[in-house]
Amino acid sequence: MSETTPQHENPPPPDGIRTTGADAPGDLPRAPLAEARGTGRIGDKIFLGLSRGAGVTLLVIMAAIAGFLAIRASHALSANEGNFLTTFTWDANANPPVFGIAVLLFGTVVSSIIAMALAVPIAIAIALFITHYAPRRLSGPIAYVIDLLAAIPSIVYGLWGGLFLVPHLEGLYKWLDDYLGWTKIFAYHDGAARSLFTVGILLAIMILPIITSVSREVFRQVPRMHEEAALALGATRWEVIRMSVLPFGRSGVISASMLGLGRALGETMAVATVLSPSWDIVPSVLDAGGGTFAQNIASSFKEASGDMGKDALIASGLVLFVITLVVNGAARLVIARRKEYSGANA
Amino acid sequence: MMLQRKNGLRAVAAGALVVSGLLALTACGSDDNSGSSGGDASKQAGNIKCEGKGSLLASGSSAQKNAMDLWVRNYTAACGDTQVNYKATGSGAGIQEFLQGKTAFAGSDSALKPEEVTASKEVCTDSQAIDIPMVGGPIAVGFHVGDLDKLTLDAETLAKIFDSKITNWNDEAIKKLNPGAKLPDLKIQPFHRSDESGTTDNFTKYLKAAAPSAWPHEPGKAWEAKGGQAADGSAGVSSQVKQVNGAISYFELSYATSGSIPTVDLKTGAAAPVQATTENASKAISEAKIVGKGKDLALQLAYDTKAEGAYPITLVTYEIACEKGNKADTLQATKSFLTYLASEDGQSVLKERGYAALPPEIATKVRETVTALS
Numbered sequence: 187m188s189e190t191t192p193q194h195e196n197p198p199p200p201d202g203i204r205t206t207g208a209d210a211p212g213d214l215p216r217a218p219l220a221e222a223r224g225t226g227r228i229g230d231k232i233f234l235g236l237s238r239g240a241g242v243t244l245l246v247i248m249a250a251i252a253g254f255l256a257i258r259a260s261h262a263l264s265a266n267e268g269n270f271l272t273t274f275t276w277d278a279n280a281n282p283p284v285f286g287i288a289v290l291l292f293g294t295v296v297s298s299i300i301a302m303a304l305a306v307p308i309a310i311a312i313a314l315f316i317t318h319y320a321p322r323r324l325s326g327p328i329a330y331v332i333d334l335l336a337a338i339p340s341i342v343y344g345l346w347g348g349l350f351l352v353p354h355l356e357g358l359y360k361w362l363d364d365y366l367g368w369t370k371i372f373a374y375h376d377g378a379a380r381s382l383f384t385v386g387i388l389l390a391i392m393i394l395p396i397i398t399s400v401s402r403e404v405f406r407q408v409p410r411m412h413e414e415a416a417l418a419l420g421a422t423r424w425e426v427i428r429m430s431v432l433p434f435g436r437s438g439v440i441s442a443s444m445l446g447l448g449r450a451l452g453e454t455m456a457v458a459t460v461l462s463p464s465w466d467i468v469p470s471v472l473d474a475g476g477g478t479f480a481q482n483i484a485s486s487f488k489e490a491s492g493d494m495g496k497d498a499l500i501a502s503g504l505v506l507f508v509i510t511l512v513v514n515g516a517a518r519l520v521i522a523r524r525k526e527y528s529g530a531n532a
Numbered sequence: 533m534m535l536q537r538k539n540g541l542r543a544v545a546a547g548a549l550v551v552s553g554l555l556a557l558t559a560c561g562s563d564d565n566s567g568s569s570g571g572d573a574s575k576q577a578g579n580i581k582c583e584g585k586g587s588l589l590a591s592g593s594s595a596q597k598n599a600m601d602l603w604v605r606n607y608t609a610a611c612g613d614t615q616v617n618y619k620a621t622g623s624g625a626g627i628q629e630f631l632q633g634k635t636a637f638a639g640s641d642s643a644l645k646p647e648e649v650t651a652s653k654e655v656c657t658d659s660q661a662i663d664i665p666m667v668g669g670p671i672a673v674g675f676h677v678g679d680l681d682k683l684t685l686d687a688e689t690l691a692k693i694f695d696s697k698i699t700n701w702n703d704e705a706i707k708k709l710n711p712g713a714k715l716p717d718l719k720i721q722p723f724h725r726s727d728e729s730g731t732t733d734n735f736t737k738y739l740k741a742a743a744p745s746a747w748p749h750e751p752g753k754a755w756e757a758k759g760g761q762a763a764d765g766s767a768g769v770s771s772q773v774k775q776v777n778g779a780i781s782y783f784e785l786s787y788a789t790s791g792s793i794p795t796v797d798l799k800t801g802a803a804a805p806v807q808a809t810t811e812n813a814s815k816a817i818s819e820a821k822i823v824g825k826g827k828d829l830a831l832q833l834a835y836d837t838k839a840e841g842a843y844p845i846t847l848v849t850y851e852i853a854c855e856k857g858n859k860a861d862t863l864q865a866t867k868s869f870l871t872y873l874a875s876e877d878g879q880s881v882l883k884e885r886g887y888a889a890l891p892p893e894i895a896t897k898v899r900e901t902v903t904a905l906s
Contacts, residue, residue, distance in 0.1 A: 276754075277754070279624075279728070279753075279754075348771075349771075349775070352775075353775060353776075376719050377719065377721055377761060378721060378761060378772065378775070378776045378779075380761060380763075458726075458764050459764065459768070462723075462726070462761035462762045462763060463726045463762050464758070464761075464762060466758065474761045484764075485726050485727045485764055486727065486728065488621065488622035488624070488625060488727060488728070489622050489623065489624045489625075489727060489728035489729065489753060490624060491624035491627075491628070495624070
């Protein structure tokens with residue numbers, strides 16, 4: 187395959203799918219592709235087929251998953267005696283089944299918001315430190331250690347969270363309760379600190395490496411000329427970062443955060459180990475209770491029975507799937523809008 | 533490596549048959565790494581009747597997992613031709629796999645429901661599935677109150693604690709049951725299981741039967757009451773009790789023993805409060821009624837028993853197999869394995885893992901049923 191590359195500007199595989207049939211004529215950069223198809227060399231044909239096949243397979247898999255979720259979920263939803271969106275209970279094994287996702291939706295969203303609020307600023311700060319402040323000798327090892335955090339299995343985070351983090355957070359929660367207890371959101375009524383806030387802290391630690399490493403790469407891409415131009419205008423280092431690095435990296439940081447959010451929304455074992463689930467919405471994020479989609483699936487799947495037990499869990503999985511799609515779509519919109527004036531196309 | 537060890541064990545088993553006098557010596561001399569119970573394994577080996585070959589698949593209840601592990605080890609040590617594989621997938625999944633014909637038998641925390649019996653007619657040719665009680669066990673109520681190591685409660689107080697009606701350890705009701713004990717001013721933190729579980733099922737059935745006025749919730753595998761905290765699995769709740777001062781929860785006795793967690797003595801109405809021990813659980817199981825029809829041996833436990841020394845919070849788990857029409861290729865092995873479980877030897881090893889042996893009258897019925905399987 188490598189023999190053919192020098193002769194043609196090798197188009198990235200996804201383009202091969204997008205251009206099928208539709209827009210061969212027209213814009214200049216696409217011309218070499220049409221030509222490549224025309225040469226009729228076997229290598230080109232094979233490569234085109236392979237890359238097209240890979241793309242199509244991906245779409246088929248996605249569609250199959252969505253279809254499977256939708257079909258199984260519709261069974262459960264039509265049998266559900268409760269309101270799927272507002273019921274505060276999960277009796278999916280009963281006959282007739284009664285279940286709703288109100289608590290799960292709330293818990294998933296709240297714990298992810300807490301995780302993002304904690305992780306994104308820290309991750310950006312670490313990425314900036316590595317790329318712009320740390321001496322070269324230090325930045326390498328720090329980046330390496332951060333990447334290493336991503337390799338720890340989530341159950342290990344869960345065990346660490348349950349056995350170490352939870353007992354050590356009670357002091358912090360009492361302090362928060364003293365000063366912010368009046369908000370009701372940060373009220374704390376003793377008891378083991380196995381709450382949505384603890385989950386948020388744990389998730390923040392888990393998504394930190396993803397956001398950090400992607401942000402770091404984006405900040406490295408900032409054109410040297412931009413920074414030097416800012417310096418030439420007499421900007422301080424912080425002003426350089428504010429004027430050239432952050433605007434350039436904004437879309438990249440948003441993408442990085444979305445990757446992290448994806449993990450936070452779907453995290454299962456760590457949450458199931460740390461959270462004390464209950465089927466009500468607790469007003470304070472510091473008090474134990476609540477639940478998330480993935481945690482509930484993990485806890486309930488083993489004993490899911492009856493006609494609808496598993497299908498109901500799949501229905502909740504479908505909601506998580508949709509939430510992830512919506513969040514990613516929203517992020518893409520933001521990135522698309524930013525692109526024009528940040529100059530970041532990568 | 534595996535192969536060598538197995539051969540070694542088989543040799544030990546053979547030795548046991550031929551020269552039982554040298555048994556102890558051989559067992560000690562072999563490089564058996566199964567610890568103190570290694571001697572047990574080879575002793576049992578002499579009495580196991582091996583029949584059938586190949587692999588025996590089963591799955592289900594995780595409550596009987598530890599017992600199964602022990603039995604499987606002893607059995608395969610004696611019968612090397614049969615590989616028994618028990619997966620602790622949970623009772624629900626176990627029954628489902630059995631009904632789909634994937635396994636030879638299932639382990640379950642509760643007897644089959646009528647619709648499951650109906651469904652079983654597809655896998656059991658011209659017959660249906662039956663419940664065979666095999667493992668009993670006390671559900672201990674573990675607590676962590678400073679370094680207090682003895683606590684007596686009755687059903688009503690227990691129900692109120694788990695229903696968050698009694699919220700402090702120095703409550704009058706607890707004081708009255710424990711004259712002389714130093715009860716601190718400490719918040720009670722009751723823990724329940726976050727996953728559905730046969731342990732929760734039996735514990736709530738006990739609360740409902742023994743203290744109906746104090747426990748307004750429906751018993752079931754899922755926890756219905758509000759308040760308190762939840763954790764995943766027996767390991768989860770027991771480690772919370774170990775960790776959190778003021779905590780109380782329920783789990784199989786073995787978790788209390790292995791975690792050195794003190795357990796509650798129950799005031800049942802008998803002369804003295806009853807400790808959570810395997811013997812006391814066996815006594816309570818002997819109060820149970822057999823409610824299954826025909827060969828089915830489903831039990832109805834007497835949760836409100838006042839019998840002397842009977843610990844009423846017990847769990848009985850079943851093996852589920854076809855009465856007739858078991859799969860021909862695994863029938864011999866299934867019967868041989870279940871016969872061992874129900875035998876004196878099989879039942880007597882249970883104690884070391886915190887389970888209770890079946891009382892003699894039930895065990896006799898179980899043996900009859902297993903022998904008649906076809």
